[in-house]
Amino acid sequence: MSSNQTAAGGRPLPLEGIRVIDLSHVYNGPYATFLMAMAGADVIKVEPLQGEHLRSRGDLGGAALPYAMLNSNKKAVTLNLKTGKGRALLLEMVARADVLVENFAPGVMDRLGLGADALLQRNPRLIYGSSSGYGKTGPYRDYPAMDLVMQAMTGVIDATGFPDQPPVKAGAAICDFMAGIHLYAAIATALYERERTGAGRVVEVSMQEATYASLASNLGMLYLRGDEAPARTGNRHGGLGISPYNVYAAQDGYVVLNSPGDHHFRAILDVLGRPDLKTDPRFLTRTTRVQNFEAVDELIETWTRTLPKDEIARRMLAAKVPCAPVRRLAQVMNDENMHARGTLQWVDHPELGRVVLQNSPLIFEGSERQALEPSLPLGASNREVFGDWLGHSAQELEQLQANEVIGPSR
Template structure:
């Protein structure tokens, strides 16, 4: 193998060790991306497990936990004990990155502030995420995804104009923050490569969500209080038509056709080429003004079609559209399975299941094999004995003291 081939076959984060103190979705997604990039991720949990392990069975938490914690080594550690703090500091000496998403001030109250940990290891990159950030007037407000959706305008922008505000079905704020947290840590890692010095980075869920409502802000800026708060399935800025979910015989199909050539293709698909020169529909501006007519044309045709056949007819003419799919279809998506973005895994707790891989890929580099999430504390001996060098007697003493 040539030197160039060896470089190409190296996972980008090989040799990087991450201490993952995160919980639920936000932080664990950031560290999942690191693990699938080749980093050694040590998941540090309290003895009861991080909150996603202990939410109970009714919400089906085992699957999302498995999604977000592949390729991590779980250890237990009681950070409320002095011995537990000493253990964490020992790990910090050998780590490259520490990530947490506690409320602001928690690590300081434990005597484990980012500044004190970077005194131990100046190369340490300390990443944190919270609802509103570590400063500002909202600093101490408790935050979960639903709360953040409300504060960020997501809920008020979702739903139909004559109905109540509705939360997004997706945990947008959590995952937007997790993606940005990963990005901030990677920037700090790049900076460290040039300077040799680590940094403290943070991402707030509020900051990470703001940009996602760009279309809605644009309409509000242009129209002020006359702008509708909710636009249903139409464009958030009411600037594109057709842009809606249209009912077929067996479900719905969404169509987003911003360009004039898209509209001409749609007229061919629905058999209405007689309208190709109709001034009410010829330009995007005209279609937005006459959106009711646009929707009526599509709805009339769509009701005679099956959703998959209708979507395929549009796709064959390069019209941006998709059938509205159910979760069972999404979790067994042929495209994601073919590309390896979803992979069939025999999970020790869940049995055969499709688990996601990282969306971040390097051409020519095979995807790192998925190692299923492991039981609470399964890596205690591996990390405390194998990595830190504690003896079996010392580890047993830590267990007896309730530290691990």
């Protein structure tokens, strides 16, 4: 199995030498293992013969780019875990691996005879990481879970939207990705521990629990106001504790402003050309501005409507006021900051053409970033993994393929 490259002169990436068996699908687990690959680990993505859900959904809902985004730098093998021989091959991999990641519904791995206990018996140094909607224990464990469902159950949907409108989901798949990065975090912690104790661990993350803390502002307002707390505050602060804090209409779109400090607001008044209002008792302190937030918002929006959003942001940022245009996704994808830092990169993907892919948001200073290797076609690493690494002959691989234990070798 080829080791990852390290740049001349730089330190190796921290997970260099770690081998990960990745049984996960869609966003949650694959994001965790993507971050491992970009931190230097060898990740072997194990898919059923028809490919994982996200790969097989590529035709319609735009899943092709998400698959590519989350599966760079992974080996791709196919394996039928419903066959005894398929499970035996997985155990061969587990014996040589450091980490196994899965996000099946609770109980699926146990029913296959591949539960955490069985795998740690095979390899006591294994870190077994799993993630599900509600966790392996507790009364909701068998409820089906997807991002939309979890946004409803965690309170994110009820907390999002305008007070006089129906609730609306957050546009980003936050429960999936919050779980995925928490899963990475738990596994990295267990790897640290294993260096000290020699022992593996079973770690677990639920989407529900991984999302809870992000509603801190809203929970704080509920504590403060009880039944009088509004379910949602539109674009105002989730705790209604800061003003100005809103999305304001511009000539050509929208801008946001967040002005927590009194000095911020005085700077805003200078930008608006209204220094005379600095002594207006409605605007003197955060407390009085919150009490008069409609007047604050009207003052600001009357001005923002007259200018383009980028110009507003430019003037406010020059005055050190937290401000930004509400950007379209096409702009985000081309963000000069993330491209300059190397976190976003234009890549020629063999299947998708020229696309923007992400490198890791985890920056390890002193190491060169992992070079982005585009996601591979289904089963592309079968020969390398089952043949070169596990040592099965070409003849055996042919037989495994004939018996639908693995897919075609390339």
